[in-house]
Structure formats: C-alpha cells, structure tokens
Amino acid sequence: GNSVTQMEGPVTLSEEAFLTINCTYTATGYPSLFWYVQYPGEGLQLLLKATKADDKGSNKGFEATYRKETTSFHLEKGSVQVSDSAVYFCALSDRGSTLGRLYFGRGTQLTVWP
C-alpha cells in the first residue's frame, strides 16, 4: 500500500540554523511527492512538490529532491527563520490513479527561536 514516514518531532532550532526533516515513502505505483505546511490557526498549504525521480521542488528557500532509489523526499532549508515555525507534512499521491488522494505522514512540528 501507500504510506509516508516522517521523522519524529518536535524539532527546535535557532534562527539561521540548517533544517532537515526526513521523509520516506512506500508506494504501490509511481507517486508524486509533496510537502505541506500548516501555520498556527491556518489550513494546510502546499510548500513544494516533485512529480518524478530526481526532480527538485523548491519554494521560500525550502528544497526537497525526489529520490526513487532511497524512496525519500527530505525537506531542507539552509537558514531557518522564526516565521518558519509550523507543522510540516510530507505526502504522496499515486500518479497512476485518477483519484488523487493524498497519503500524509504524521507531521513534524518545527519551532525556531530568535
């Protein structure tokens, strides 16, 4: 089946530190991969996505590379800001399906201190 495993949180960093949030997946087909972010009191927002192997998604200084050989899609940012404090969700969608449902990881809480 389809599933996503994220590193356990919470993650606490100082401003300007390097961030990595690990994400690995299991998929029956050939998935598209996503990172969503949920800021306090708000809904989930798409942060970035990649639809095929070796694609790199990027947005707002965040990056993630679709690694088919390691079934991973780790999220990275070189220098975090206080405003990046949020919950981050890794997700996949089976591209071979017309249904488009997302399978989410448990989420990783990130707190950035000034």
Added chain:
Amino acid sequence: EAGVAQSPRYKIIEKRQSVAFWCNPISGHATLYWYQQILGQGPKLLIQFQNNGVVDDSQLPKDRFSAERLKGVDSTLKIQPAKLEDSAVYLCASSLAPAGTTSTDTQYFGPGTRLTVL
C-alpha cells in the same frame, strides 16, 4: 481568489449527538475532499467527490458518517451519532482536476473544523 471556506471553525458536542460541517470549495474546482486529522496524526481521506459524484468513500465509516455535494459545489459532512473517537479536525480541500485525469494537482485546504466530542 477566495480560498476554501469551512464552517463552523469549532464545535463541541456530547457523544451520541449529531453534527454537520459545511465546505465551500474554490470556484471552478471539480474535485472536493474531506479529510479527518486526529491530534498527532496526518490527515486521512474520508471521501472524495468529483463534481457531485462520489469517487472514493472507502475510508468513510458509513454507519455514522455521510456526505453530499449538491450541484457540484458546496459540500456537507455529517456525523450521527458521534463517538468520542470522532474528536478531530475535519479538513475540506479542493482541486481543479476534472474527472478522468491523473492527479498531481495541488489540493487547496480550508482552515478546518475542530470537533470535540465529550
């Protein structure tokens, strides 16, 4: 462009009562999803509509949950009767993807309805 709207934002009920949630997707979006997010977990799909037809309700507990999407626009999710384990945030999302397309489409999420069952 207006986002996905949901109401109410918060609801507290006692077990065995009924409750309904409302969602208004982004205008023109063919596909609508309801997800359940239990505290500490990622969202899980309950039901998916394309226009006003159900395309996936395999994870919906049909003995107590029901949903409809009249005229292919707004949607209502109902729980009757509620159980303690239904306490969660109920998220509505929509995407542009029309029927028959494989979906790498972005799903846009509403703010959610936080349900507490006492």
